[in-house]
Every structure is written in C-alpha cells, then in structure tokens.
Amino acid sequence: MKLNIDCASCGAEDELHSGGRCWTCALADTVDRLLTNPSSGSIPSELAPLAAALKSMKRANSGLTWIRQKHVTEFLQRLAHTPAVTHQALDQLPSSRTREYVRGLLVEHGVIPRRDELRARYNHWAEEAIERVTDPGNRETVRRYIRWHHQRRMNQMAEVSQGTFQRSKQTVTVAIDFLNWLTDRGAGLAELEQTHLDAWQAEGPTTREIADRFLKWAIKSNAAPPGLKMAPHRRGTSPRLSASAQEAAVQQVVHTDQLPARDRAAAILVVVFGQQIEDVAALSWDDVTVTEELVTIRLGSIEIALPDPLDGPWRRLASDPGHGLTAAHPNSKWVFRGVSPGRHINPSHLRERLRTVFSARAARLGTLHELTKLAPVPLIAETLGYSPATIERHATDSAAAYAQYVAAARRQRWS
Template sequence: MPRPRKYASDPGRWPACVRCGDGYPKPTRWPEGLVCRYCVRAARTRQGTCAHCGHQGILPGVAPDGGFLCAQCSDVPLGVHCKRCGDEAMTTDQSICWRCLLAVRVSTLLAGPDGAIPEPLQPLAHAIINMPRPNTGCTWINQNPRVRELLRGLADGTIALSHEALDGLPASRTVEYLRGLLVTHGCLPPRDEHLASFDRWLTPKLDAINDPDQRRLIERYSRWHLKRRLRDQARTAPVTAGAFLRAKQHLTVATQFLHWLGNRGRRLDECTQHDIDAWFGNGTTTRQHANNFLYWAIRQRLVRNITLPLPTSRTSPLASEDEHLNTLRALLLHDTLPAAHRAIGLMLVLFGQPLSRIVQLRTDQLRDGPDGLQVSFGSDWLNVPEPAAAVIRVHLTARPGLNTAANPTSQLLFPGFIPGRPMHVHAVANILRAIGIRPLAARSRAWLQMIREAPPSVLANALGISATTAMCYAERAGTDYLAYASISKR
C-alpha cells in the first residue's frame, strides 16, 4: 500500500513532476527534469536488475522504454550506498540503510548501565537487527512507545528477565509479543502459555470466594484435578484453547454450585439427592458443567449417596451437500481471503480436521513430490487434491510473519502473531464464519462423506482420531461397519 502523502498535489502552484505529473513543494532536479519528493523516495527504495547493464541493486533511474536503471546508467545524483556500512541498499532520509538505523536503535535501547548490551539479551538484539525486513523493525520500535519502555527496562534491570516479571506487568499484546521473542531466541525458557494463563486467572478467582471452606475446596479441586489434567496434556503437546476454556468453565460453575448450596444452608458433605435434582432441574444448561466437580467430589468421598444425571447429548450441526460445495467453491475462488485461511478451511472441508489441530500443523507434515502434495494427520500420508493443493502451495511460499524477528525459522505451518505460537483458533474460526462457513457443520459433512468410502478404523488411523469417534460418525451416516469393530480393538 502506498505511503500516505503529507502534502496535497497542486500543479498550479508547484512545477509538475516529470515522473508522476503531480506538483509538490521542493522538487529535486535530476537529468530528466524536476522530480517530486515522493518519486525520489520511491527511487531510493526500488530494488531489482538494471535494464541496461544487469546490475543487481537500487534502481533510481527510469529508461525511455519504462524499464528501471541503476544510478550509474541513469546518472541520477542519488546516493545509493549507506554512509555507515557502505553497502548498496535502501536508505533512509539520513542516507544510512535501514539495517544500520535499526542496529543503532536496538543498541541504544538495550544498552545496560555499562553501555553494552547485557549478554542474556544479545540473542534478542541479534535477531531484531538481522530480521529480513529491517524497516519493519524500525517501524515497530518507533511507533510503539511500550516497546521502547520494555526494552529499556530489560536492559537496565528494572524489569527482570523472567516470566514472573513479565506476568507482573499490565497485560498487553506488546508484553506477550516480547515474551514470545525472548522465548523464541533462547533468552527465556519455554513454557505452556495456556497453563500459565490458567494460573494467573485462578488467583483472583480464589480471592473472590468469601467462604473459607468453599475457597479451600475449590483450590483443592483446581490444584489436584483441573491443573493436573492440564499439566498432563502439556507434557506431550501444548494445552489447547478448548481444554483451557473448559477448565475455566468447570471451576466457575463449581464455584457457583457451592455458593448456591451454601445459600440453601448446606455444605458439600451435606448435599442430598434433592439438592442435586434442584440444581440440574433449574437454571441454564451450563449447570451441566458442575458434573465434572461432582464426579471428582464423589471419587474423593466428599459427597455420598447421590446420583448425577447423564449429560444431554448434542448432535453437531451438519452442512448440506449444496452448502458443502459452496464452501469449497468459496475457499478455492475467494480473491480477498489470505491464502493461510483458505488453506486452513480446505483442510477442514476435505479432511474433517478440527481447527485446533489444523493450526498446530508443522511444515514437516506436508510434502510435495511426484505423487503431488501430501499431508499427514496420523499414521499415513494423504493426497491433497487439486486445485486445493495449489492454494496450500501459495501459502507455503509466503507464510505470514517470516519477515520479522518473530518467526524467522518457524516450523509452524500457520505461524501466528505471537512468536512461536500458531494462529489463534478462535480468530481463524471467526474469519471463516464471516464468509459464511460454519466450521463444525463443514467438519461433520466432510466426515459423513469420508465414512461412506472407508471403514472407521482405517480413517481413524489415517486421520489420527479415536476409533470411537469414527464409529459415531459411521452411525450418523447410516453405514454398517460393525464388521470392522474387531479391527479397531486390535
């Protein structure tokens, strides 16, 4: 997108530029005539191959046939070499290249009390200075005063280099982005952010419980059940957004249940079947989330002689055949949706994968060879049909975020805004919904189509899901694969 212009064109007052025809104050005289300040700026930043001599570099001149020329062939009196490092590169108004300007800014901000960059922060400084597009780094620093404040604080020691110190700062995207940079480049140890977010959310939640007995009970439930399950998941894979949100909802509803029970004049160990029936018989469907807490309480023998109702089963929405075809058409032909979101949508529609799993894919789960583009979700490599494969290839050639210090060597197939993390699943889902795609309905339709072509156990192995889930889709599709049940148990 062209840079906004400070001045309005006035050819009646200022001489017209020989390149664009507009009139602006203080034009520059070049061999071809008067050139406006904006065309000079464009000439300083244009890179490519000279149409006359083949030189690779800055091309400030314009040939009669419309091609671009280097400074030597065009005789344009424009300095194309950085005054600081001597390299031929895009330069700023101070005639130094953007990388040198970025190096000066970073070295100044990260300078410790002795004037040097502290050793623990040197990997961060090196990553920012050597990012593929240094002008982006300069913009990030110049336009965000919070970035400058955080970098100075880390350098002078007012902000300790630790997760705990960053947690103590006011929450913001800038803090989380900088944390991601520090983790990506080894300045901070990695941690599971959803698990850490649950810990931060839990403290004020417990403090808000006035009854000390209820607070101790909820703390025990959160520590030995909810957090334990999250930690178990974090040992093998990052905690998903869904698991994080479910844990929060389970604890919130458990707190509401104990408060409701207290208003009835009862403690948990005095809870009766009549109380249970009253709780689940009134109120919203979210009260079903108290089941998780109550099953835990029964196992811990904190409550006795109660029977919990079975959760109400819900049938996931299902896209029609026409809606499924329209979804495919929209993803293949959409002219404004980024390739990353089109690729995610196609994997959802073609392979019935949940968005939370698609965004976690890595580049080594794709391969392109003589058999075409293939993707692996489970134990097998699956062919991606054309033209969907072409959309995914477009995304692979220009994954977002790789021109910054955030994800220069990221193996994530869909890197997100925060360094080291994938795209946020809820943001992706909202974008797909905005163009008329219902993710859960599209996934269900994909599974019903696949289940008619292969046994559930085969699909379960190929797509990396449980045989039970595959059988549920088979039953919903009306197919009879009971003969394959023995296979899934092996």
C-alpha cells in the same frame, strides 16, 4: 517518489530515514539505546541475541514503528534493567501483550528456554479464579479440584492444547458459580441435596450442566454425598453442514481466490477431511511434503495425497508461508504461523478467519457424517486420526438419518 542515497552510517544505497541514515541504521540505534543498561553502559550479554534479531528485521521501517510505541519502548527499557532475564522475572513485570510478545522473541532467539505457555497461563488464571469463591471452605475445595484434577492432568501432557485449556477454565468457572450459588442459599457442599441440583439446572442456562464434571469429582473425593445426579452436559447436538452446503463450500475454497491461500489450505482440511481446527492449527511442515509431482499431508497415521486442484493452495502456502518480515519466526516449523513469536496460529483466530465460508465445527461434523456412509469405521478412524469410538458415533447418526430417509421414501411411494 523515493530517493535512494548512500547511508551516512553504513554506506548502503537505501531509502533514508533521518540525519542521512537509512531505516536499518535508525532501527539499530534505537534498539541499542533501549536495551542498554545505564549502570553498565552496554547491552546485557543475555539480551544480545534479542538485539541482533530486532536489528535484522527485513522491514526495518515497520520494526521501528513498532519499537517506538510508548508501551514497547517502556517495556524494553524495563527489560534492560532486569538483573536476570528469566520466565519468572518476566512474570513479575506488568502483564501485557507486549510482555508476551517479547517473551516469545526471547524464546525463539535462545535467551530463555521454551515453556508450555498455556499451562503457565492456566496456573496464573487458577490463582485468581480461586479468589472468586466466597466461602473459605469451598475455596479450599476448588483449590484441590484444580490441583488434583486439572493441573495433574495437564502435567501428564507433553503440551497443553488450546481445547484442554479452554475446557478446564470453563469447568472451573461453572464449578465456582455453582458453589457460590449454594453459599447464597445457605447450603454447603457436604449437605448437598438433589433438590439443590435440580433447582440449579432449572434456573439457569444449559451451560450449568457442565457442573456435572465437578459434581462427579466431588462425590469421588467424598466432598459431596453419594448418589446425587445432574443431567450431563449434552453432546452431539451441534448443527452440521448439509451435503449441499459442503459442496458449495468446497467450490468456494478450491475454485476461487476469495480467501488467502493460507485460509484456503486450512479450509480444505476441515471441509474435505473433517479435521479439527486445533489439529489444523498445530500442523507442522514435518507433516507436509510438497514436490513438483505431489503434495501429501500426514493425517493420523497415513499420508494423504492431495489431487489437483486441492493441492493448489498448499503449493502457494509452501512458497510463501507468511510472517517472514519480522523477528518472530526465524526458523518456524509451523504451517500456519501465528502472530506470537514461534507459535502457530491460535485455533480460535483460525476458526474466525474461516467463518466467512462456514462454521468449522459444523463443516467438520457434516464431513464426518457423510464419510461414514462411504467407508468402514476403522478405515476412516485410522486415516483421519480419530478414535474408532468417535467415528462409530457419527456412523450411528448417519445410519439413523439414512433409515429415516428410506422410511420417508417408502411412505411417499405408497401414498
């Protein structure tokens, strides 16, 4: 049974923590102690917004539990000793989840400017990846490949997407493996022959096909002989959810409460509207309108109204978007808030959350496959935010499947 008594420090009637003080005052004292620079005897002015945010957490007991963990305590004390709080200064501190979480808090509360974290993470990863190349000459080739192909493309983006980040890492990783494979066989990129490429693909998994992306760049850059070819990485072979499985998924998502409202809302966009999980994760409340009469979501260039009962999970999510008890999301615009301060949910994490109902990729492909049977390609592309070429591929596959069905039906009829 909880006993409410006036706090000896602030006078509030609240559950006490220790020494006659409430949890909020205990949290405030801990924050002040950890963020105080011993040299000056005070909290650095640039850390004052962070201190205020941590003290104002709605659930003070959870905040105190988090901040008293040894790794968090040590990091905040180290931060208080930092001469100037910048991204560069944080990068010099030991890499950890705590560092990145606190970095996010510093950004959200105006201490340091926002930066593209995926671009920064990729740059750091690339520096370490280059060291895995065994041949010095190949190491320089990979460095140029990263700089002039991947980083250059990223620098042209307003913000690097999770998909671009993952694909760039995978492509470079396979390129490094390929070059090290050549080195082990005493071959150099300049002396590359078709037999090398054939052997590389024959001896390993299908992911080796991804080296085709590097090969094209190497030939174009005169780093490899012209005329060589590698079987390209195959696309369009992923499984898709059948129409009956889609119907079952919709029934579970829309008509049951087996999933939280947030997951149900995300699942509707995937299995009903064929949206990519990366786009769902990055949806903001600027794209969603919730009124008493209607819920609309902007997909592509058109706002789509969600009829009853599709609007139910969205109304519940709008009333309680979650992650409101910590200092991580003071003014978040994201529909699907993430654990990291100020950032939306990681697409991979959202994909895993939906896996209990369906594979997000299979569900999306199945939906697009079925939609192309019902409406013209340009209309689907504009409505759902896809390129016409992408929808055209699904329409072609759908038509082929339908033709096979008709042929089978005719054979059965005449047999």
